[in-house]
Every structure is written in C-alpha cells, then in structure tokens.
Amino acid sequence: MHGAAIVGQNRQLARDVFLLSLQAPELARAAAPGQFLMLRVTSGPEPLLARPFSIHAVEGDDVGVLYRVVGRGTRLLAQATAGQRLELWGPLGRGFDLALERPLLVAGGMGIAPLRFAAQRLTARGARPRLLCGLASATGLGGLVEAVDECLTAQSCAVSWVTEDGSLGERGLVTALLDRALEGVDGVLCCGPMAMLRAVAEACGRQGVACQVSLEAPMACGVGACLGCVIPAADGGYLRACQEGPVLPAAAVDWPRLA
Amino acid sequence: MHGAAIVGQNRQLARDVFLLSLQAPELARAAAPGQFLMLRVTSGPEPLLARPFSIHAVEGDDVGVLYRVVGRGTRLLAQATAGQRLELWGPLGRGFDLALERPLLVAGGMGIAPLRFAAQRLTARGARPRLLCGLASATGLGGLVEAVDECLTAQSCAVSWVTEDGSLGERGLVTALLDRALEGVDGVLCCGPMAMLRAVAEACGRQGVACQVSLEAPMACGVGACLGCVIPAADGGYLRACQEGPVLPAAAVDWPRLA
Amino acid sequence: MNGRPEMNTSVGGLRLRNPVIAASGTFGYGREYAPYFALERIGGLVTKGVSLRPRDGNKPPRVCETSAGMLNAIGLANVGVEAFVADKLPWLAGQDTPAAVNLYGESIDEFVQLAQRLDGLAGVAALELNVSCPNVKAGGMAFGTNPQAVAQVTAAVRRVTSLPLWVKLTPNVTDPVAVAGAAMEAGADALCLINTLLGMAIDARRRAPRLANVVGGLSGPAIKPVGLRMVWQVARALPGAPIIGLGGICCGEDAAEYLLAGASAVQVGTASFADPTACARVADELARFCAEEGVSAVSQLIGGLRA
Amino acid sequence: MNGRPEMNTSVGGLRLRNPVIAASGTFGYGREYAPYFALERIGGLVTKGVSLRPRDGNKPPRVCETSAGMLNAIGLANVGVEAFVADKLPWLAGQDTPAAVNLYGESIDEFVQLAQRLDGLAGVAALELNVSCPNVKAGGMAFGTNPQAVAQVTAAVRRVTSLPLWVKLTPNVTDPVAVAGAAMEAGADALCLINTLLGMAIDARRRAPRLANVVGGLSGPAIKPVGLRMVWQVARALPGAPIIGLGGICCGEDAAEYLLAGASAVQVGTASFADPTACARVADELARFCAEEGVSAVSQLIGGLRA
C-alpha cells in the first residue's frame, strides 16, 4: 500500500531510540516479519528520500517501528507527534521463512527491530523461538531492554542478553555464545551489524544450521527500481536488498565482497 | 543583532494572517519604525534563505511581526509554537523619518505591518497621526481589523477603513479618498502594493506633500551585500531596498522603471 | 474554463495521452510501479537502460542523498537485451502505455545492434539513446559530450530503425546547443534534456567517497534550474526541435515550467523514489494546473514563456 | 588529541589564519558583515567583483530561491575600481584579514588595467580573476569556457602584477581540467572552483522567468556535489595546483569535504545569506571537526580522501 498513516504514538525508549506506532490497517494486514516499509519523515522536500524501516510489530491496525536516531531523517522523525500524518509505502521485500520449530533469533543492537515481529508470528504458529540479544552496553537503554523483555516474555519467547561491558546478562559478544546457543536449533534468524551477521553466518555454517540474515543497504526507491541497494551475491552479480532481500539465506550472500 | 529569539506567541488573526511575537530584547531596543528583520523559518536547510519582515510592534522586550501566509516559508512560520527558537537578525535598513506633526499613514492590506509601529512612535513623540487603511474586503479579516483598531485607538491614532467591496468603512480605493485626506497633512508614510504606492506618491506629488514609501523586493542577504534587492532610482542606477530602503522618499524612486 | 483540459501531446513521433513520462532508471521496467498506480494514468514510460549483454553494474554503495537531490552510480546494471526481450517486454507490450526503451552501448556498433534487435518488436514504442550516462567507463557521457560522436551514433541508429528515435543528452557540456543540433541533424525525432550532472559526495569522518564509484550522477529538485535552462537554451536555438524536458520535476507546476521553457513532454525521474505515485500525481496536477489557469489544451503551454 | 588544532594554511601565495574565506559577491566589500562577527575569525575574504567603470548591473528581479539553492543575476553591479580604491579599500586595509579583490573585465586589456591599478595598494592581498560569471554579456563565462582565453588573460595579468593571482573557474564546461591546466600554465597561483552553474527559474502562473535576466547563476547546497567533483577532478589531474574549493559550503564538515577532495582552502558563499555569521561559524566548526577527528593540523586534511 501507499498512502498516509496516522502517528499513534512516538515513544522515546532511550536517549536515541524511539518506538513509533502508526495506524495503517492495510499495511498491518499485509505485513510479514522481516519485511520493511518506506517512510517519508517530512511532508517537505528535505530530506528528499524516504527511509526504510523494518516492521517491528503489528497489533490490530497498528504497525510498530523501532528506530534509532542516527541522522537528519531520524532526527526529524523523532519530532513526529500523535495524530500527525506520515507518507509511507509497504510492506516491501522478502521476509523471514518462518517454517521452523526451534529457531534461534540473534539480534545485535537495533537488529531487534524485525526480530520481535518474527518472534510474535513464530509463537503464534506454535514454534518455540529463543532470542539472543547483544548490546555494546545496556547503560541508558533500560527502556529498550524493558520493552523487549516485556513483549517477548508475553509471547513466551525466552530472551538472553549479552553486553560487551557486562552491564546486562553475560559479558561478551553474541558470537562467543553462539556455538552453545545453536544446540538443538533448527534455524537462525539474524539481524544486526554487518560484522555480527557475518560471524553468525559462519558459526551456523560450521554447525550446519540454516541461517537467514536481514541486511541493510542504502535505498532510494525501496521497490526494486533504482538498483541502488544491491548486496553481492554468492553466485556472482548482485541481489537487491529491497526485493530479493532484505532477508536472505546467509549462503546466498558473498560475504567477502560485502565487506 | 544576530541570534535566536524565542517565540512568545504566534496568533492567527485571519485565515492567512498571523501575529508573531518574539522575545528579542536587543532587537526591541534598537528597532525603529520602517526597519525590518531577517527571519529563518526553519532550523533546516529548506527553504534556504531567511525571509524579510517589517517590525510591526515593540512592547518591552518583545518584537511583533504581522505576516500573511503566501508561500512555503510563511506556511512553515505559521507552524511555529510558543517557546520555539527562531534565528533572526536586525534591525535592518532605513526606516521612516518621523519628524512630522500631522502625518497621514496610508496602508494597503498587509502594508499595515510597519505603520502600526510608526504610529506608536509618532504618538509617543507627540505627533497626531491618522491612519487610512485599505483592504480588498474585510470579510474574513475581522481579527486583523480588530487588532489594528484596538492598538491604534489606544495610541489615539484615528483609523479610517476603505474596502473595495464596501464590507468595512467607505467603499473604494484608498487613493480615491486621498486628495481629501491629505488636507492639513505634513507628510505621508505609505506601505502597500506597488500600484498603490505609486498612486499615493503621485497624489502627494500633486499636492506637494512629502511622501515616504516602504518598498518590498526579493532579498537574499538583507544586509547590503548581495545587491539582489535593488529598486530603480530616480537619478539612474539602483538603490538597495535593504540598505538605502526599505523606506525611501517617493521622489527617490524611478516609478516607471519599477513597474 | 469549461470541461477538462485536453492533455494529449505529441513528441518525437509518438502521441501521448498526457505529457508526463516516467524517466529511465527511476521506473525499473515499469512493472515495479504497477502496484502503485494504473500505468494508463501517465503518458508513457522509459525503461532502465538496456545493453547488449547483461551488466552487473558498479560496486555498492551506489546511491546517496544530497541537499534536495541524490547521487547515483548504478553503472547501467541491467539484464541485457535478450533477457529484456524475453522477460520484460511481453509484460510491457500488454500495457496500455507506450514504453520507450533506453539503450546503452559502448560503441556505435553496439547501439546499432541493440536498435536492430528491438526494431519491430511489440511493446517498443520508441528508442531513447543514452549517450549521457556519467557512471560508466566506455560510451555514455564520453559520446555525449562530443557533437560528432552524437551525430554518428544517431545517424547509425537512424539507418536501422523506423521507431521514433529520442536522444538523451548530458548537461555536462559547455555548449548543449551544439550537441543537440548534431543529434537533430543526424535524424533524432526528439531530444531528452537532461541526464544527471556529474557530482560527488564525501563522508568527511571516514575520509571516503560516499559512492564506491567515487563520482555519480546528480538528480532531483536540486538540478531543476539547470534542466530548465538547457531546455530553454536548446528550444530557442533550435526552433521546431521536439524536446522532452526533465530534471527535478516533482509536481505539476514543475512540469508546466518545462513545457513553458519549450519542452513538448516531460519525464519524471527521482521524484518516483520519494513518492512511488509521483508520475501519476504530476500528470493529475498538470491537468489541474491547466484547468486553474484556463488553459484548454496542455499543448498551449509549450514554449509559452514570456521572455 | 591534545591542544587546539593548527588551523593555518597557505594557498596561492597567501598564508591564511584558517582555510575559510568569504566568497566574492556574497560578502559585499567586507564591511557589510563586520557587525556580525570579527573578521579576524576567518582566513580571508574576497570582494564583490570590481570592474574598470561602475556598473549598475542587471534589472531586477535579480535573485530567486530554488530547492536548496538560489539563482542570481546581479550582472556584476559594482562601484568601479576608482570608487573601490577610494571608498572601500582603506577600510579593508585596516582589517587584520587579507582581502582578495575579485576582478571582472570585458576584455583582456580591462583585466590588465584593473590589475595594474590595484597592484601595490595597501589592503589588496591577492587578485581573483572572475572569468566565470554567467550573468554578463561580454567577458565572464565567455572567457572561462575557453582554455586559450583563460590562458591569455591569466598570462597578461601575471605580467603586470606580483600579487598572488587566483583564477576563478566556471563549472559550465565539458572539461574543467583543460581550463584549470591552462590557467596554471599561464601563471595562476591558485584556482578557485567553482563559480555558479548556469540555471533558470520560471513562474508558471505568470508564464515568466523569475529573473529579469532570464538565466542566472545557481549556488548553495544544491551544487555542492558538483563543486566537490570538480575540485577532486582537477586536484587529481593537476597534482600540486593549489585549489580553493567552493560551492554550497554551509558547515565545517562541508569545508572538510572540500579539503579532503584536494582544496587547500575553501570559500563560503551563499551560506552567508542564510546566516550572516556563516563564515566564522564554518571556521569554528572546521576547527572542532579537526579536534574531534584527532587531526592536529588542518593542512593534513588536504587531498586526504581515500579513493
């Protein structure tokens, strides 16, 4: 769909992390976990392009977007207030393949964004997902941690935290815990920084667990037209993050060329 | 001065007319009637340039700006809310020469903007100004009419309204009433649409009354640097509206070239 | 004014329902935007540039945003003419909207082969020669800055096709009129002005270019003044040369500006990225503009600038 | 990093306190901006273009806004060199900030006379030849698009002055490197890149151009990608040629981008209109950028792009 959505709320969870909810019934009906939407952060011409955001949650007619303020567009988005109209289109791209029984969800930082919706749908269809969630530090991110804990526990998805500074859960990197966490798992869904995705993909490869990664790339159109968002493909050439992705089997990605 | 001013209020007087008050003590102290300020309507890069506005009123530390929404910049300005910071600089340009005893102030539409401040200062220095104020129609402008009536009457400046459709005061054009209104007047201060300024200047010329006009021109810098805002001068060449103007003796302007 | 304004126009051998065409490279192969509006709402569309062989294109990152614009260095990634004919053209042929095929060759011979391959195929309404792409090493802008080269490639393609032949010119030249004149004399049916301006963006913190290709093509509202100027310049210098104007068009009034400057039709590029319905919206807004201004036929705007 | 970064730089025969110079035509004769900040905060300034005789300039309207930019067609209005020397120069000579005088002639001879008149006068720190103004009929861009003409005017002025000689180039050319090389070979001490892009704006409702001169020069953030590209292109092609980069610089990071692309100093133009303190702010922000990035001397940024 393409059109205007009404801002329900735009709640600040941490210094630079916000949870936006949008009244967008058509989008809510059509959305699948791992898909994204393109959102215009102003009604004016600056910034020119829409921003891609993963679909974080769907509750009735409402679509949730979890975002971090990193630049001009997200700074403007943070100023959006309830009742305001924002132009958007979606759902876009290919999401996660959820045909799994005991999946492990691995999130790095904001990588939680698409995984929460995946957990929701997985438990709804009877799977027993677990979430391994890594942060550099939980300091200042209390609101985010709480929101994640709350909604995933409600969905009986167990959450383990790992922080580099030990401020929450185990100290270390997600990837260090991975070999153990992969036991008994029939698939991994992963979203986070590129280096993490690659390390998770490698660990899964070693253990023979199928791994799906959600990738980011600078996007102009979001609909497969501009060819701007490409990801190097394992069999040569490129895949469009917005069309063949953003979720891809880790094996489909040419990791060395992605660096 | 140059810096940020805090929006006191931004009151809608009519469908497309607003009265903005800004807390700007330095500007308030330095401002003289007929001068203007340059105001950035956003903190972003679009629109790029600041907008010139006449100083409509000074009350203590507050500077008033009366503006009409005509385009992108003023549309954005209309969204400004109390407490918000706006960048501005001024006071700029040359204002009215107020060394008059019985001046006539002639306003066309938004031309009232600088004249209200002129009336305030004139009565303060003991002069007895009258205001002749023309509108196409008063319909929908009740709030503006009321605001003008109220503050000028408080300053014992008599106000006469003229409307083209007869909806308020006499029916007709300001200029039709002018010959009569000029009796006993020792100077005219005029602001309004170009055609009106020219007609008033001619009427004053015929009756030998000194006439000062406040002119508008597209401006980039507001400080005399860009040479963008020029007005054809009676003695050849050009005058900068932002520097030699915006108020000029009618005789200094080359009216035919201005068309 | 009574009634709806007459919106059809004719340019470079094609009659169009309305003057708004989706530009090359910003509308995929048409199908990508079909979910967003009925393609019959616009005058036509131009495909992404097609080359003889498939091209992977440049390394990413390929796009970045700039003030009121964007840079791209896609590198003419495309499926190649055979896959285009097999997979894309049948769908286009089934649409009630004419499609021009944007061609990119690295040599005159490649342009000729492409034109020959496409000549007479259902779904190909016109050929648009891209001699102005700034993002490829061979051909592209290298051709487009040289009037002789543009004349040669245009004449060579002219000989092998009876399709309407549009030549798309680069703004990165000292004298656009010389290149435009060369294309017209060599048999072009219309000139498309402008392709992107050559530009660059730098990430100062990383001390690196924002595009892997370092330089790219600047498009969007930022370049509209340059596009309008070139259309006006060429329209004045070559009266009668049909022009398709583009560069930064985002709304109906922008389109009207290009028509007034002398274009017979317009293309909408980058605006589709900011709003997938942009082409249809621009067409609607242009009709509304005509109605509001009492213009009974949009063609009355063409070259109507009072200057 | 410890301590404040070293901000001075040297370009085209001048040592500057910092690399940020106020551009010609957007800073008046310097005095207009003195109320807004102490001129010692910036590296230098360039005057509005000065011609032999006073010029009234073009008819108004002379300026209009565009997306993230503006068009101007001032037409090199200026007081003429004699009034400049009598009325403007003494004040500039009293400032602790070097002033380059931007020169505009309609012929080589006029450029030479201007240079001779200014040579040796207190307050003139450098000459900047404007062979790139798009808004005048004679001289200006007509010179600037032709490498031979640029070489001739540069060589002729070089013979009559020992002042640092900067040549300001137009972006409206196919090959900026050819023009830049011609200027360097003819004795320029530095190249200033870029002047404005030739553009146009139309008021569709009035069906009239927004500028009385119809076309004008496009400046501001919209053109930054073009300016950066040209600086990078010329810096790569002519290693060692001192470059002063400009076009759309609004903040310290913009300035850093130009330095990384290969400029030894930068100029800030249109940004002064949006913020009268822009030049000083850009200088401060550039210093802060260096501090944040652990750069101990701003000169380390020059040409530091990893590409």
Ligand SMILES: Cc1cc2nc3c(=O)[nH]c(=O)nc-3n(C[C@H](O)[C@H](O)[C@H](O)COP(=O)(O)OP(=O)(O)OC[C@H]3O[C@@H](n4cnc5c(N)ncnc54)[C@H](O)[C@@H]3O)c2cc1C
């Ligand atoms: C499919 C997809 C889904 C995404 N989902 C989310 C999400 O759920 N929550 C969220 O917070 N972010 C998400 N992102 C990233 C988000 O799109 C960017 O953070 C956003 O576009 C930045 O906009 P800005 O104007 O604030 O930053 P800009 O001013 O445009 O850029 C600021 C900084 O962010 C970097 N950046 C810009 N675009 C991207 C991008 N696409 N990916 C990574 N870095 C970028 C720039 O390099 C720059 O350093 C997603 C991106 C993609 C492609």
Ligand SMILES: Cc1cc2nc3c(=O)[nH]c(=O)nc-3n(C[C@H](O)[C@H](O)[C@H](O)COP(=O)(O)OP(=O)(O)OC[C@H]3O[C@@H](n4cnc5c(N)ncnc54)[C@H](O)[C@@H]3O)c2cc1C
């Ligand atoms: C010295 C001076 C004092 C002024 N004082 C006031 C005032 O007190 N109250 C007030 O409402 N307006 C005043 N104006 C006019 C005001 O500056 C413009 O209305 C404003 O800049 C329009 O900005 P915008 O972005 O809304 O319109 P834009 O989108 O820039 O333009 C919209 C329309 O307004 C016209 N326009 C743009 N700039 C001007 C201008 N400078 N003068 C006239 N028309 C213009 C355009 O041609 C266009 O048709 C003054 C102008 C000057 C030069």
Ligand SMILES: Cc1cc2nc3c(=O)[nH]c(=O)nc-3n(C[C@H](O)[C@H](O)[C@H](O)COP(=O)(O)O)c2cc1C
């Ligand atoms: C991502 C992208 C890809 C493009 N690809 C092509 C192309 O393949 N062939 C071509 O002739 N022009 C191509 N262009 C240029 C556009 O068709 C158009 O000429 C240019 O973008 C200016 O118009 P705009 O400002 O409306 O986008 C491309 C532009 C963009 C932004």
Ligand SMILES: Cc1cc2nc3c(=O)[nH]c(=O)nc-3n(C[C@H](O)[C@H](O)[C@H](O)COP(=O)(O)O)c2cc1C
């Ligand atoms: C109003 C205006 C007047 C200008 N006058 C001159 C001039 O007299 N001489 C000159 O060499 N450049 C002149 N320029 C060009 C600027 O110095 C600068 O090259 C150009 O604007 C690009 O930089 P910017 O984007 O930072 O403004 C002028 C620019 C503007 C906007």
Ligand code: FES
């Ligand atoms: S964002 Fe345009 S093709 Fe993916």
Ligand code: FES
């Ligand atoms: S607005 Fe720049 S000189 Fe008047």
